[in-house]
Amino acid sequence: MARDTLTGSRIRERRVAQGIKQADLAREAGISASYLNLIEHNRRRIGGKLLLDIAEVLSVEPALLTEGAGAALIASLRETASDIPQANAELDRVDEFAGRFPGWAQLLSDCRQRITALERNVETLTDRMTHDPHLATSLHEMLSTVTAIRSAASILAEPGEIDPDWQARFHRNIYEDSARLAETSRGLVTYLEADDETATETGAPQEELDAVLEAAGHHVPELERGAPEQQALERLGKGLSTAARGLLQAWLHRYAVDAMALPIEHFAPLTERFGSDVAVLARSSGAEPTRIMRRLAAMPADVLPDPVGLAICDASGVLSYRKPLPDFPMPRFGAACPLWPLYRALNRPMVMLSLPLVQQGRAGVGVWAEALATPIGGIAVNSDPIFEAHMLVRPMPLDQDNLPIPEDVGLNCRVCSKPDCHGRREPSILTSSG
Numbered sequence: 001m002a003r004d005t006l007t008g009s010r011i012r013e014r015r016v017a018q019g020i021k022q023a024d025l026a027r028e029a030g031i032s033a034s035y036l037n038l039i040e041h042n043r044r045r046i047g048g049k050l051l052l053d054i055a056e057v058l059s060v061e062p063a064l065l066t067e068g069a070g071a072a073l074i075a076s077l078r079e080t081a082s083d084i085p086q087a088n089a090e091l092d093r094v095d096e097f098a099g100r101f102p103g104w105a106q107l108l109s110d111c112r113q114r115i116t117a118l119e120r121n122v123e124t125l126t127d128r129m130t131h132d133p134h135l136a137t138s139l140h141e142m143l144s145t146v147t148a149i150r151s152a153a154s155i156l157a158e159p160g161e162i163d164p165d166w167q168a169r170f171h172r173n174i175y176e177d178s179a180r181l182a183e184t185s186r187g188l189v190t191y192l193e194a195d196d197e198t199a200t201e202t203g204a205p206q207e208e209l210d211a212v213l214e215a216a217g218h219h220v221p222e223l224e225r226g227a228p229e230q231q232a233l234e235r236l237g238k239g240l241s242t243a244a245r246g247l248l249q250a251w252l253h254r255y256a257v258d259a260m261a262l263p264i265e266h267f268a269p270l271t272e273r274f275g276s277d278v279a280v281l282a283r284s285s286g287a288e289p290t291r292i293m294r295r296l297a298a299m300p301a302d303v304l305p306d307p308v309g310l311a312i313c314d315a316s317g318v319l320s321y322r323k324p325l326p327d328f329p330m331p332r333f334g335a336a337c338p339l340w341p342l343y344r345a346l347n348r349p350m351v352m353l354s355l356p357l358v359q360q361g362r363a364g365v366g367v368w369a370e371a372l373a374t375p376i377g378g379i380a381v382n383s384d385p386i387f388e389a390h391m392l393v394r395p396m397p398l399d400q401d402n403l404p405i406p407e408d409v410g411l412n413c414r415v416c417s418k419p420d421c422h423g424r425r426e427p428s429i430l431t432s433s434g
Contacts, residue, residue, distance in 0.1 A: 006099040007051070010065045012040040013100050014058045028057045073098055076109040083112070119415075120329065126414050134204070138188040145181040149174055207332060208244035209251065210322060212236050218323050219300045223256045224264050251321070255298065262287055262295050268303045271296070276308050276394045278370045279352065289352060289372050293392040297323050309367075309393040311342050315386055328359060328367045328393045329411055337410040338423035341371035342391035349373040349387050356396060356406035360416050366406040367393040 015025050026036040029050065038044040046054070047066075055062040074094060081089035090097075098105040152170045156162065162170075222232045229252045236252075237245045262285060274280045276296050282289045297310035309328055312321035317335045324330040336342070341353045350373070358366040370392045375385035397403070410416025413425045 006042060006096055007046055007066050008038075008040045008042040008044070009096065009100045011046075011054060011058070014060060014065070015040075018058065020058075025054065025057055029053045073102075073105055073109055076112060077105060080108055080112045122415060135188070138184055141184050142181060142188070145177050145184065149177045149181070152177070205241055205243035205247055206320070208240050209247045210332070212240065212244075212248060213251070213323070217300065219298050220252065220255055220259075223252065223259050226260070229253055229256050254294070258291050258294050258298070261291060264299075264303065267295055268299070271299065271304055276304065276306065276392070278392055279354065288374070289370075290374055290388075290390045293370070293372075293390045296392060296394075306395050311336070311340070311391045311393075313342055313346075313389050315346065315388070317343055317346075320388075325367065325393055328357070331412045336412055337416065338413075338425070339407070339409045339421070340391060341369050342389050345371040345373040345389045345391070346387055349375070349385075356404060357393070357409050358406040360408060360410045360418050366396045368396050369393050 015022065022036055022040070023033045026033040029036070030053065031050065035044065039046050051062050051065065055065055058065075077094050077098060078091060081087065081091055081094070152174050156167070156170050156174075216236060220232050220236070222235070223229065229249070232252050233245070233249055237248050240248060267285070270281055270284055274284060278289050278292050278296070281287075281292045281296075285292070287295075293310055296304065296308050301307070307325065308323075309325035309330070310321065310323045311319055311330055313319050313335075317338075319330065319336060322330045322332075330336060341355060341357070345351070345353055353369075353371045355369060356366050357369045371389060373387045373389040376388050377386070379385070396406075408418060410418055410421075413421075413423075414428060416424075417428055418424075
């Protein structure tokens with residue numbers, strides 16, 4: 001039912017909510033009760049002075065009666081329904097529902113947003129609990145210390161006399177182990193309670209690098225101007241561990257080479273003309289597609305208003321670079337979903353894959369992905385090449401007709417509820433409804 005034909009339903013809902021009888025409203029508006037009944041059942045159109053009179057009696061803006069729920073709310077309800085297709089929600093009546101019950105419609109929309117936010121928190125925490133090296137080390141140390149304390153205490157609790165020297169030694173061991181356990185526990189609590197930026201200070205080198213690049217927006221102005229790499233390293237590498245600083249240095253070198261080959265003053269006009277289409281940009285500039293992907297990920301917001309995401313992995317599948325999008329998060333540790341085109345590209349090197357994707361739990365919010373695997377270090381002589389895969393994700397094109405249906409992928413197996421997935425490595429902590 002069209003939204004502009006639901007004015008009568010909205011009038012009725014407002015009248016009933018305020019406890020006004022149909023006859024009383026009709027009298028105040030200067031019409032008969034039977035005519036108002038036809039209006040409220042959407043059998044007569046209403047507008048002009050009569051609409052203004054009824055809106056005045058109901059103490060509402062006329063637009064609330066004619067327009068009903070906003071487009072954003074309607075879109076949110078449709079996405080909510082698409083998240084649980086087995087519910088068989090009547091999508092053809094979503095406008096009517098939102099118009100007649102705007103409060104309930106808004107409540108459903110707000111609940112969906114809250115559930116989405118909670119699911120993302122679960123994804124982040126599960127990823128951290130599963131793969132965080134600092135957390136694993138701390139828990140192992142705590143368990144080992146507790147075992148040592150228990151062993152010493154069990155000896156002291158045994159019946160019989162213990163030599164005073166040995167007794168003192170056991171007491172000293174328990175005291176030292178207890179102090180170490182308390183210190184480890186305090187450190188673990190501090191680490192878990194810290195925000196993401198603070199937590200990365202004690203995380204793995206790759207995590208430290210990710211935090212630095214995220215804070216910098218993956219853009220290095222010094223290298224865009226042709227400044228020495230050391231200058232950027234000194235600015236971005238403060239406080240990093242030696243290993244993380246080495247990773248940053250390698251990343252900056254690659255950035256500098258890319259910026260020299262595709263200067264921003266030449267690349268920006270191409271993005272303004274062609275957008276973030278990798279294949280088109282590669283043909284127009286003559287640059288390698290993977291370099292195009294890295295340059296797109298390095299563009300500031302004033303050059304590329306619609307941000308792009310980028311994932312790079314080596315032949316083992318571990319992500320060596322990650323720039324996620326709000327609608328396409330990427331795991332902080334370990335490998336991602338095996339269904340990503342990033343990994344598929346490793347099986348089809350030198351072939352660009354281009355297709356739409358949507359992550360589980362984000363129905364209706366898709367991205368366009370382009371993936372390509374290329375050899376590291378050029379052509380190998382008398383040996384098999386080692387490949388590296390790039391995957392760029394960008395907003396779904398809006399100006400193309402007959403787009404293919406997006407493929408369902410996940411973040412990783414632990415937080416993906418996709419049923420009967422042939423690529424699943426481990427059980428999911430999420431359960432599907434119904």
